[in-house]
Amino acid sequence: MNQLADAVLVLHALVVIFIVGGLVAIWVGAALGWSWVRGRLFRFVHLLAIGVVSTLSLLGVACPLTVLEDWLRHGPNETQGFIQRWVSRLLYYDAPAWVFTLLYVAFALVVLTTWRRIPPRRRA
Secondary structure: OHHHHHHHHHHHHHHHHHHHHHHHHHHHHHHHOOHHHHOHHHHHHHHHHHHHHHHHHHOOOOOHHHHHHHHHHOOOOOOOOHHHHHHHHHHOOOOOHHHHHHHHHHHHHHHHHHHHHOOOOOOO
């Protein structure tokens, strides 16, 4: 079960990288003329991803990936493996829940602003 929990943790990290890195890629790509950053599917999935994160946070619902990982590990007494230790340090911080909600919503607003400033291309 620990290996499956580690896989969920890595998936979680990849989602975070997609959301944060996607926004950076959109701005850098727009400046450098990369056409793929204006792709409607990429942009919609990116907006949807941060939209889900911020909505769950506003509703006070725990991230399903976090819940699944915790369930797979089933208990605080297990030792941490290499992947869990390092990826967890990158993903989880000790702060009040409202801080994260504020950050998620602010990030979602930046993504929405980016949608308007660097719009996806329209279909031909």
